Amino acid sequence: MKGTESMLWKAILKSRLLLKEGLCRKIGDGTTTSIWFDAWVPNGEHMPQPLLDATQGANLVSYFINENMSWNEGRVRLCFNDRDSQNILNIGLPAQTQPDAWRWLGDPRGTFSVKSAYKLVTHSALQDQSTWDWKILWNSPIHGRLNLTSVLFAKRERRLLYTCSGNATMHRQFGLEVDLWGVRSDQLHCTNWTSWMAWFLDKNHRPQLLSFDEFMTGALCIFKVIWEARNEVIHGSSIRPIMEAINLVNRLYNDHRSRWNSKAGKSVHKRITDAGWWNCCTDVSIQLNHSFGAAVFRDHMDRIVLIYSERFSATDPTLAEASMLASAAEYAMGNLKGKVVFYCDNDVVVANCSTICNTNQVLDIKGVADRFKSAVRLLEDSKLRKVDRNFNFLAHNSAKWAVAVNATGVLDLGSMDVNIFSNVREWAPN
Structure with missing residues (x-):
């Protein structure tokens, strides 16, 4: 210059x-x-x-x-x-x-x-500084005392991460509800507290039934007790018995969780049951290097008529869900005709695949969104709605089953585990 x-x-x-x-x-x-x-x-x-x-x-x-x-x-x-x-x-x-x-x-x-x-x-x-929106916690039902604990952890994150890494076996020994959540800590490589929270904020890093608020409440209760036990040892107090720590964590978690107001009644999950309309619920199961999707087709009496599955090379959840929605529309176009209501639990996919969304689309799903729109134009009529994921488990379970047996196309309903056919409960393979 x-x-x-x-x-x-x-x-x-x-x-x-x-x-x-x-x-x-x-x-x-x-x-x-x-x-x-x-x-x-x-x-x-x-x-x-x-x-x-x-x-x-x-x-x-x-x-x-x-x-x-x-x-x-x-x-x-x-x-x-x-x-x-x-x-x-x-x-x-x-x-x-x-x-x-x-x-x-x-x-x-x-x-x-x-x-x-x-x-x-x-x-x-500022690439070395993790970004985190603290409003996510402050606007959640998590008690203010626990949120304050999270802020203190962020300020002391180096010592905290060192302490928690040294107490990894302590967590496994606890036998707490967190262990039952199925969170894979061996796949987590975060260098600070805020990036750790950001990792679990992504729903794909938690079991589908476990909300971020529930996870953080349990995690903060555990870390709080571990930190207090660590301080007792450092400052010369007696070592807290492991069962005492377990019971304290459980009491803390149950106390905080019981103060929440249930949001289940606000969920929108009813499907259209008007004569002449098909209902199609879609979802995916993301694997390490691929994904499977499933589309559950019901008639106007809410009876399951067929379940269609496809395999995708994508592991990005939004791209995979958009791809399954497009594939479901193309299947309906070629095999069902008539009028179809499509349901998806991904907000971004629903917004971008809407027939009124022609600008400002997310670039990586624009192609599959265009496929969906092209297919539904050939149907007699169609609608696209957002469904609460807590009432979309049949589609998710079907995708998981398709993964387990490597099945694509129209699935054989008679060979599927009866526990798959639940809208409100996730299926766990034996």
Whole structure:
């Protein structure tokens, strides 16, 4: 930079490299995007290194895209490592062939704004600091004393994480309700308290029946007792018996949980039962490197007529749920005709697949949203509604069963476990 240049121009040059990090290729047909020289993967490594050299023919992204605008999963997994492969397979492709373009990573819609650029720059400057919206806790039914405990943990997170890592076996010995929740602590790699909370805020990191408020209440009760027991040892007091600690945690949890106001009565879960209308509830089961989805079709008397399943290479929950919704609409278009009400428990999917949503769509599900809209236009009539996930377990259970037996297409209802057919209870395979 020259000394005669304006402050504005100097600021632009200084931010150029940072802003460049927010640019990525928007994949269409892949014919103008190089896997070697272009940033083309939004998540993880933007320019993943292929396992094969250029002589194998894998030079352009188009090599990995099928004619029907879907990813060639076999080629992707052959040419990239597992992590990069999954990031690639989670890129949503357009419904129809279109040229590659550019997308802005600072916004889920892929469009640039000054606000998103500011967030990108400030995030780069503070990348070592985990972001956390404390209003999530303060606006929850969790008691203020426990929320204050969480704030104190955030301030002392280095000592806390060291202490809790040293007491990992203590947690396993407790036999608390938290253990029954099925949370896999061996898959968790967080370096601070706020990133730990952010991890479990994602519903895909908790069992479906376990809300974040319930989880945090139990976790804070456990950590509070562990921290107090640790302080007693450090300051020379006698070691608290393990059963005394267990009972104290259970009392704390039950006391806090009993003060909540039940929200179950506010759930919207009724389906349309008008003559001439089909009902279709969809959901997915996310696995390590793929997902299965299921669509439960009922007649106007709420009787299950059939359950349809598909396998997807995507593991992003929103993309997988949108893909299942589109597949359900395409199946209904080809086999049921008539009028169909579709139900999905993902807010983002419902908003983007609505027939009145034509702008500001989330980029990675725009292609499958367009597929859904194209399919329902050929039905006699259709509606799309958000269903409470606590009353959508039949679709989720069916997807889990499809995973267990590796089944796709129309499922054999007679071979399915009777416990799968519950709308309000999650199925646990034997």
